[in-house]
Amino acid sequence: MQTKIILPEARIPRQWYNIIPDMPGPLAPVIHPGTMQPVSPDDLLPLFPMPLIEQEVSTQRWIDIPQEVLEIYQLWRPAPMYRAHRLEKALATPAKIYYKYEGVSPAGSHKPNSAIPQAYYNKIFGTKRIATETGAGQWGSSISLACQMFGLECTVYMVKVSYNQKPYRKSMMQLWGAEVIPSPSNRTNAGRSILAQHPDSNGSLGIAISEAVEDAATRDDTRYALGSVLNHVCLHQTIIGLEAKAQMEMIGDYPDVVIGCHGGGSNFAGIAFPFIADKAHGKQVRVVALEPASCPTLTRGVYAFDYGDTAKMAPVSKMYTLGHDFMPPGIHAGGLRYHGASPLVSQLVHAGIVEARSVQQLACFEAAVQFARCEGIIPAPESSHAIRGAIDEALQAKEEGKEKTILFNLSGHGHVDMTAYDDYLAGKLNDYEYPAEEIKESLSHLPKVD
Amino acid sequence: MQTKIILPEARIPRQWYNIIPDMPGPLAPVIHPGTMQPVSPDDLLPLFPMPLIEQEVSTQRWIDIPQEVLEIYQLWRPAPMYRAHRLEKALATPAKIYYKYEGVSPAGSHKPNSAIPQAYYNKIFGTKRIATETGAGQWGSSISLACQMFGLECTVYMVKVSYNQKPYRKSMMQLWGAEVIPSPSNRTNAGRSILAQHPDSNGSLGIAISEAVEDAATRDDTRYALGSVLNHVCLHQTIIGLEAKAQMEMIGDYPDVVIGCHGGGSNFAGIAFPFIADKAHGKQVRVVALEPASCPTLTRGVYAFDYGDTAKMAPVSKMYTLGHDFMPPGIHAGGLRYHGASPLVSQLVHAGIVEARSVQQLACFEAAVQFARCEGIIPAPESSHAIRGAIDEALQAKEEGKEKTILFNLSGHGHVDMTAYDDYLAGKLNDYEYPAEEIKESLSHLPKVD
Structure with missing residues (x-):
């Protein structure tokens, strides 16, 4: 039984499958939140390294790992x-x-499947540091591990309620060398503006994303990483x-x-x-x-x-x-x-x-x-x-x-x-x-x- | 690389290796703590099922799994x-x-490697319930899992300081259906006598063993299980x-x-x-x-x-x-x-x-x-x-x-x-x-x- x-081992996949060419119809454009016009690859460059931007829109069915x-x-x-x-x-x-x-x-969890290549493409593109957010910590721990393996610095904005209530995944991130910041924090305009209104805010994933995006967008050595959706x-x-x-x-x-x-x-x-x-x-x-x-x-x-x-x-x-x-x-x-x-x-x-x-x-x-x-x-x-x-x-x-x-x-x-x-x-x-x-x-x- | x-799969071992026939000299006898004379297999029967007692002294080099x-x-x-x-x-x-x-x-951990066969041999020998102890919980969680899989009841005496300070493994035991008792407890003479002297006792592995052994020795449907040493x-x-x-x-x-x-x-x-x-x-x-x-x-x-x-x-x-x-x-x-x-x-x-x-x-x-x-x-x-x-x-x-x-x-x-x-x-x-x-x-x- x-x-x-x-x-x-001989059957381990050597390529990822890109579903874009097989989608039922064209993809909707991605819209810039400022201009409300479709984004160009260059618009995304402060946030992501070019190899990942290319993958985001690639129409190639198989992509080498x-x-x-x-x-x-x-x-x-x-x-x-x-x-x-x-x-x-x-x-x-x-x-x-x-x-x-x-x-x-x-x-x-499954999260390292994307954390590892994200850290890799950032590394070869010259990124020195990753800023990201995490809720319960599955993604934060995975990207911390990935950054450690490729010699990148890593800062994780962790939703404050999880930071306090789910300490084990925070500890994993620290063990793998990441800096973990409870969000909302004083490190970003987004965080400071929340704290000014709600000093006791427990945070949310939405706020933590805003902090990580701002961190990455405002530092030349830093890019952003997201653990899902994209x-x-x-x-x-x-x-x-x-x-x-x-x-x-x-x-x-x-x-x-x-x-x-x-x-x-x-x-x-x-x-x-x-x-x-x-x-x-x-x-x-x-x-x-x-x-x-x-x-x-x-x-x-x-x-x-x-x-x-x-x-x-x-x-x-x-x-x-x-x-x-x-x-x-x-x-x-x-x-x-x-x-x-x-x-x-x-x-x-x-x-x-x-x-x-x-x-x-x-x-x-x-x-x-x-x-x-x-x-x-x-x-x-x-x-x-x-x-x-x-x-x-x-x-x-x-x-x-x-x-x-x-x-x-x-x-x-x-x-x-x-x-x-x-x-x-x-x-x-x-x-x-x-x-x-x-x-x-x-x-x-x-x-x-x- | x-x-x-x-x-x-074809090379998964089908037998355990018994080192006893290859030991440098005969084994020392095991001594009964009451009589201070060598124990017989029958002495051990209140604590262990016969197949495990036989394995304890077997001189057969390979034993089928x-x-x-x-x-x-x-x-x-x-x-x-x-x-x-x-x-x-x-x-x-x-x-x-x-x-x-x-x-x-x-x-x-490695503990299920022994918990699974121990539960199995107890099951075929007619044991209905296992009593055991655990310190940090590696063994307790493993035997809980094993008992769940073979339909045995399981009671784990868990050193009180770990019960309070390391709640995650206690939760695992409960999830796998075991009853977990902080030790020293009021359930046994050994536990009661400690509590009479030290009501705030944090417990120790030695005390928890005594409680589990007493529980097993005093109930016909119950046997004891140990996660190491033997x-x-x-x-x-x-x-x-x-x-x-x-x-x-x-x-x-x-x-x-x-x-x-x-x-x-x-x-x-x-x-x-x-x-x-x-x-x-x-x-x-x-x-x-x-x-x-x-x-x-x-x-x-x-x-x-x-x-x-x-x-x-x-x-x-x-x-x-x-x-x-x-x-x-x-x-x-x-x-x-x-x-x-x-x-x-x-x-x-x-x-x-x-x-x-x-x-x-x-x-x-x-x-x-x-x-x-x-x-x-x-x-x-x-x-x-x-x-x-x-x-x-x-x-x-x-x-x-x-x-x-x-x-x-x-x-x-x-x-x-x-x-x-x-x-x-x-x-x-x-x-x-x-x-x-x-x-x-x-x-x-x-x-x-x-």
Whole structure:
């Protein structure tokens, strides 16, 4: 009975898959937040190195992974894919459940898949220092690791409430040599202006993005890095799905449905895009994004132009959004609390190629606990959304008495999120349904783009 | 440049290696703490299931790993072996440094290698419930996972200071369905008698062992489980070294020196015993155990009969010991704070087959930080002792201008030990040298065995 499917070294992908040439129609332009006109590559140069700007708009289907990146990927890649025999048995389902596990990276999540190449391209482009933001710390820890490996300095603006309440990932960043600043801070105009109005502000991802962008834009030696949403981040993450496809091929199987959790879109794009490529060539495969009901961007937002951050300093993209000043409640799946979404994923949802569903927090933790007790691995709260989706598909297969092959991405482990499980097991967590009028209110602030 | 050496599935070991037939001379008897006479297998039956008692004294060199155990091992085994190219470069050493990484298990350490078979043998022998103790929680979390997988109940007596200060591993145990009791507790005579004298007692591993042993001995449905020290635990852990040998063979290399950290001896035995087997057949390989200077059992203790626990309820074994009432200071490598040692490892040290060295806390954290910044993986504080040993060997090779192949066991990750790194980076940690007169005092309490 095969449980773990190990990809032989000879089959490690040497290229990322760029979905842009296979998208259903042209990409919407990215709009400059100042001029409200389409951005040029040069507009982005204060924020990103040219190789990443080129990747952002590339129409080349396959992009070589640099040797220097492959060598670091090797520390945890190829990541294992598992057949969840014990979970299947517990569910008494005729479905086969597979999961790709990204928690084996040094940071414990899929984020290093993009942090490593981002640090690499910055290094070869001459960047000396990276400024970035982080919420719960998955991205911050990953980019700290990546900067350490390529000899770059790194400053992370970390949302203050997480800085104080989730100290373990802050400690990881420091261990990997990064400077970690609780945001809002006195280091930037954006931070100072918030602190002037709200000295006790707990911060938000939107504010932290504004601080990091300002830091990068105002220093010649520094560039900005983002851990999700952007096309080049989705590109780097496709290594997940490419490996999973090769692993499926090894065992002569293919998924009927591919599932990922969705926040900004990076892990979802990673597992999904290589299968969507097959779909474009006539393969029958459903692709499902699971998002939290407390931040229902894809299921209750609109497909429109909006700012990437609260302070309206980041570029304006066409995406599903709840409005740039939407404030989701503080759920444990901190990585899924973003008002917007990847423009690529958004376009695919809008075109009906990707299905989107929202799930409640309690149902996700219930799924995560069942998974941990069957399969051993403790999932990150974010990843629990994908597990919920997979279990629901498996239960539906049982009801219908149908065989079905399910693949989901287990994007990270939950070893540093144990307080979330404590709260769940102690009955302290609740579900949350966002009031329609509040979403309507934040959606009334979208920018006008011609 | 090959970084990760992946063992093909076909080469996963199907048997554990039992070192007993290859030991230098007969084993010393194990003594009953009540009668002070050698124990019989029947004496041990209230505590252990017969298959484990048989393994404890087996003279069969190879012991089959049950299929049910292999299927669960598959979740993280074969564990990867890495070549530490970046660390070698940072050290500018001519030595090659390899490390076997056991942090990929669901509990994040090597402990499930024995927890899974222990739960399995208890299950087939009819045990319904396991009672055990844990210090920092590595063992407690692993046996909780194992009991969950085989449908056994599990009660873990957790040293109270860790219960309060290291809540993440307690949460893991609860997530995997175990009952976790801060020790000393009101559940046992041993616990009640401590609490009567010291109501505010923080507990110790010795007390927690006494509570778990009493719990198991006084309930028909319950047996005891120990995560280190015993022969059958060392046996199960040999899967580590057997895999490492196969991985070395794959790349046509062989270590000049094999290094493990040493507390009770289980991870050390795991990496070392299969190489010691080669040594017995004339192979040139040094085998080195690294222990903390604050609990210097192998380097400053005596080789003598002593109790396994503080309350003198556990069997008496011939081993290196600092005395059963020795109280090591509270260091972050909680898993290495044991007054005794594996009798097998002790005999090998005494015979000069295994070298033992002690290292100070600060030098270990320095090594761990350098390792994390080069290789990415954040080591458990226990494992940092092995890293220190490996780096010292590599620096010596550099000094001597000699090539050398070094293999060490990275027994676990440090994701739930980040406060230790915080304390180190903040300069809050100190070294500690135990006063000779205090060791002399605790050694004056050894039992008399004819």
